[in-house]
Amino acid sequence: MVVAVGAAIGQIKLGPLRFGAAGALFVGLFLSGMYPELGKGMGLLQSIGLALFVYTVGVSAGATFITQLRKQTNLIVAGAVVSIIGAIVTVIGAYVLDIPKNLATGLYTGSLTAAPALDAAINISKSSQAGAGYAVGYPFGVVVGIIAASIVVARPWAGENDTPSLAGTGxxxxxxxxxxxxxxxxxxxxxxxxxxxxxxxxxxxxxxxxxxxxxxxxxxxxxxxxxxxxxxxxxxxxxxxxxxxxxxxxxxxxxxxxxxxxxxxxxxxxxxxxxxxxxxxxxxxxxxxxxxxxxxxLAxxxxxxxxxxxxxxxxxxxxxxxxxxxxxxSEVDALALGLGLVLGMLLGLVTLPVPGGVSFSLGAAAGPLVMGMILGALRRTGPLVWSLPEAANLTIRQLGLLFFLSALGLGAGSDFKEIVLSSLGWKAALLATVTVLVCTVALAIAGKFMKLSAPRVAGGVAGFMGQPAILQEAIARVADERIESAYAALFTTSIVVKILLVPLIFFLL
Known part of the structure; x- marks a missing residue:
């Protein structure tokens, strides 16, 4: 029901804005806020949905990512710098607004929609407030991110330093x-x-x-x-x-x-x-x-x-x-798809220690994405064809996105309600909005300054946010493979930087 109603609501236009699959998130938040028991057991569905989405994005982007990596190095560096700027805004805002550090750390991960960084925040804070902060910040991150991507992708930026789109101009x-x-x-x-x-x-x-x-x-x-x-x-x-x-x-x-x-x-x-x-x-x-x-x-x-x-x-x-x-x-090679997803999930389970006494893993978000990019670049291995038919890729991607956002909303509604109705509600909302607004604007300005094309910058914004709904909004407006390529490039690197910044934010507060 959440998927169906959310997909319908997502098609409603509010001026130039349409939430698309993110409608499922808001339906899930509303229902679980009223009936918290609905969120039980949603973790597995959330992980599966996210893995399906990012894997298909990786397979699609992998073929062009390697050849365009040199053109995207500056954008990747800009994403890392903007992550640091977001951390600085969070720390200063938490001091000014007197927001507890556990909540502020969660707000940073939520406003920048970084689920793997939330895991690091929970581990280091040992508090449920980090999860509540994520739940509060996440919707603001999605809304501001969608608006930013929809505005940027339509800009008439020539992209003098960018590679031309394979789609050309006809x-x-x-x-x-x-x-x-x-x-x-x-x-x-x-x-x-x-x-x-x-x-x-x-x-x-x-x-x-x-x-x-x-x-x-x-x-x-x-x-x-x-x-x-x-x-x-x-x-x-x-x-x-x-x-x-x-x-x-x-x-x-x-x-x-x-x-x-x-x-x-x-x-x-x-x-x-x-x-x-x-x-x-x-x-x-x-x-x-x-x-x-x-x-x-061209493969x-x-x-x-x-x-x-x-x-x-x-x-x-x-x-x-x-x-x-x-x-x-129209038939999908179930063996290749299943094997690729399993390899991606296994890669996501690999844990590495990072400063601050916490560990880092790619998780269900970045693991399948990285594996999808690798297999997409390989295209095939013996009889296994890793690439997917375009129609099948888009269908699996959309279903995965709807499952992920529905499960996330159903699991976060009670925490979201608790914070919003408390005295910290408006402060948390303000800090989350300012953080994501500063980061998306800074990244868009950096892309314009580097003379990159508008589609690549929009994809970079979606990848920096690590948010499938933002990516889907950009793709729905412009057919350009550079959007997915930039998304894949910034997604993983931005997640790594955000995870490394979580202990720093916590200790500075």
């Missing part, structure tokens, strides 16, 4: 008449894979263009890429043709084929070696709502819809090679 395919003979390797935008050249017509015979071949005067070629790059290449080759080669199906076909063959999923386009095997080439890949240019290093995932140019006589063979089965693509 792909076009135009045909050029070659007036300046050239080898493909001498076309810079083709060489750096900003465009693909798919069709070639020579002497009234249309075929698939082979990588690196000479283009002769009078040839016609089809160039695929973003509009600016395509127009640049056409001007280098000659002029725009009024004839579009994709319309000529006498010798070559262009088809959209679904990747459902597990032997293909996880391989990069270069590894498939289609020009040599079938005289074919992939020009674009449709992944969810994204239309991606088919660069050599195919189950459920991808490839746009492939192929000789007509090879079409049936190529279709069979990729599978093209919508039914099969």
């Amino acid at each position: 792909l076009v395919a135009l045909t050029a008449l070659v007036e300046n003979p050239v080898n493909m390797r001498d076309i810079e935008l083709w060489k750096n894979q900003s465009v693909r050249i798919s069709y070639l017509r020579r002497n009234d015979w249309t075929r698939v263009a082979l990588p690196g071949e000479d283009l002769l005067e009078g040839d016609m070629v089809t160039v695929v890429g973003d509009e600016e790059s395509v127009n640049t290449v056409i001007s280098q080759l000659g002029t725009l043709s009024s004839v579009h080669l994709a319309d000529d199906r006498r010798y070559v076909d262009f088809e959209r084929i679904t990747v459902s063959n597990p032997d293909v999923a996880g391989k990069t386009i270069a590894e498939l070696n289609l020009p040599s095997k079938y005289g074919a080439m992939i020009s674009r890949v449709r992944r969810g709502d994204l239309d991606l240019l088919a660069k050599d290093e 195919l995932q189950p459920g991808d819809r490839i746009g492939i140019v192929v000789p007509s006589k090879e079409l049936d063979v190529v279709t069979e090679y990729f599978g093209d089965s919508s039914r099969k693509v």
Whole structure:
């Protein structure tokens, strides 16, 4: 009931704000505040839901995280600095407002929605007030975080120092008449894979263009890429043709084929070696709502819809090679999913000592995320395909998020009610709001100063907060893989820093 009602409430728009899956949290808090016994036994469901969510995020982000790590180092450092700023705000605010240190320590973890840091706070304080502080601070962290991410993700920041989105700004395919003979390797935008050249017509015979071949005067070629790059290449080759080669199906076909063959999923386009095997080439890949240019290093995932140019006589063979089965693509490899989750939970159980006499573990939040990123980067291991079909990934992710927030709300309602109705209620709410507001604004300003794109900064805000609902809000507004990549990058590092700061906050108070 909490999941259903929460999901419905989450769809209600309050101006520009929509809480999405976080609606389940508030329904859970309300019900458990009235009936505290509802929160019993919710810990397991909370851990499972969180693990499902962060694992699927990790698998999705892992493929691009490693290649973009250098671009995200500054953002990761900024996240660590902002965590320290949040700790300073908490300590000063607790002194000014006369908030007990046990409660203040819990407020820090709650306002920044850091569940693993809460565990450290409870261990070091030996007090239930830390948990109550988390319950009070958490809703304010979610609300302010969602508002911050929804505002940031829509900013028109060019991101001069950021890597372009794989989604690009939309792909076009135009045909050029070659007036300046050239080898493909001498076309810079083709060489750096900003465009693909798919069709070639020579002497009234249309075929698939082979990588690196000479283009002769009078040839016609089809160039695929973003509009600016395509127009640049056409001007280098000659002029725009009024004839579009994709319309000529006498010798070559262009088809959209679904990747459902597990032997293909996880391989990069270069590894498939289609020009040599079938005289074919992939020009674009449709992944969810994204239309991606088919660069050599792009790894195919189950459920991808490839746009492939192929000789007509090879079409049936190529279709069979990729599978093209919508039914099969909707099936999840239960063995790979289950094994990945188990490995992630085991990683989360590894405990390491940290200063202050407390221990640190990644837990059900960061353990599956890190493992998902590792397996997502590997893509496959022998017969096991770690990547998930986009539709299945999003479905599992949403269910995990709803389970996690519902269980969290049902477990925290009584503590939340107790603090809110006490004399400390308004003070705790004020400190939590100020802490999360200062941190999210500081991180957004840092991202803007570093000239990163708005989607990456929004993902960084969600990752810094470690909050699935904030991530979901950003993704719902903009389809950009940099959101998940930044989320995965800051999630783990921010959790580690917050855990290390908890003993410092406690002892300073």
